[in-house]
Amino acid sequence: MNITFIGAGNVAWHLAQALDSAGHTVQQVYSRRLQSAVQLADQLYNAEPTQSLDFSRSKANVFFIAVPDQAIASLVTRLQLPVHAILVHTSGTLPIELLSAFENTGVFYPLQTFSKAKALQMQQVPFCIEASNPETEEVLVSLAQDISRTVYLVSSAERKVLHVAAVFACNFTNHLLSIAYQITLQENLEFSLLEPLIRETINKALAGENPASVQTGPAVRNDTSTMQSHLDYLSRSPAEKEIYQLISQNIQKVSREL
Amino acid sequence: MNITFIGAGNVAWHLAQALDSAGHTVQQVYSRRLQSAVQLADQLYNAEPTQSLDFSRSKANVFFIAVPDQAIASLVTRLQLPVHAILVHTSGTLPIELLSAFENTGVFYPLQTFSKAKALQMQQVPFCIEASNPETEEVLVSLAQDISRTVYLVSSAERKVLHVAAVFACNFTNHLLSIAYQITLQENLEFSLLEPLIRETINKALAGENPASVQTGPAVRNDTSTMQSHLDYLSRSPAEKEIYQLISQNIQKVSREL
Structure with missing residues (x-):
């Protein structure tokens, strides 16, 4: 898959590298602070840092939001995605409905605590997946299984x-x-x-x-x-x-x- | 050293076997319930189970009390030891003074949680040692070092x-x-x-x-x-x-x- 990361903090840091290493391609890394986007993009094979939320011409088909919970709602209103793109957030708390302005949405929540400075075995991290439709669910479960041995379907309430x-x-x-x-x-x-x-x-x-x-x-x-x-x-x-x-x-x- | 265990619960179970394996000799195991004393004595090279607290003729020179905290005070009043024997308790809470009816006393406290059913590496267990005089301290530190890599002198207040x-x-x-x-x-x-x-x-x-x-x-x-x-x-x-x-x-x- 072609992937874009929106956010370049601890979660994005580990998740982007794990997906990249598993054979997917992170195309872009967005951060409000260009320096953070550059820092993460430098760890990836072929990613461009960006400060723009207009991804309407992006080649990516899955967009990961990995920013602090309280920043997601306002970010979503400013986000422009290619038609049919999948948009997921990585929050343990927020419902999938937060993304409902888009068609194909999901949650891709790693049940682990991350620090940039500390390596961890992504294969051991349980992933909680939720999706707005079966096709999206299939894509997200498959992505999660590429990086982890323990992938669960978990509703927003659960x-x-x-x-x-x-x-x-x-x-x-x-x-x-x-x-x-x-x-x-x-x-x-x-x-x-x-x-x-x-x-x-x-x-x-x-x-x-x-x-x-x-x-x-x-x-x-x-x-x-x-x-x-x-x-x-x-x-x-x-x-x-x-x-x-x-x-x-x-x-x-x-x-x-x- | 020749050793007697007073108590046959979780702490005695592990401590007696560790000391026995380190080359000391557990002579007796006391328990109110003979069956408990027999069960532990069976795990040791040469120990006798007993229900009597009269050890005045015992060959042991170090006596370990390993019974529930609230049982120690009354047990001590009924205890008879050979002259010059060392008496220690294994409680994390009680002061050394609880044993002050005797001459050479100490605390031999393993900072770990024990279950009979669960093996553990005694070498990793920190031991907190306290003694009523330098000679006793030397004996107790040496005993603790025979079974553990981490032995500390810790006062009752600490x-x-x-x-x-x-x-x-x-x-x-x-x-x-x-x-x-x-x-x-x-x-x-x-x-x-x-x-x-x-x-x-x-x-x-x-x-x-x-x-x-x-x-x-x-x-x-x-x-x-x-x-x-x-x-x-x-x-x-x-x-x-x-x-x-x-x-x-x-x-x-x-x-x-x-």
């Missing part, structure tokens, strides 16, 4: 649910790790001491059962004296103390229901 | 802080994963879809910087419309909604301070 789950499992988990980091730092302890325990916790939680069935710690064993001693320690950090209380309560609630 | 940090980083993280599991289950989505994203999140968080510096998600980018849509979705689960709000607020607070 994708939203996955995103909520990912916020808990990833964004919030990262925040808990940052609290742990802060606590060890304050006492001149090495955060890396916790690394084996963190990795083992994740391994157990991902072993296939409900993670609630392998819950450990003072809350689930109703060890109130340890919890009280932890809350006393946290009294100088009210926000962390509140998180400690709320999650401990919920662990106990879930464990009673299990 | 160990408590590490434990608070571990509750956030591990127990609470597991709970967030159980919430994500529940959300995907309710919508007939596979939880395993999130696995690559979860693992990459952990890899980034453990890469050495403050995890707050790699925070992603709607809260840190102040994407209020996504957050509102998630909160609407969570309105039927008030506890999860409250956790969502509280952690999102704290992510924003930390990001402003960073």
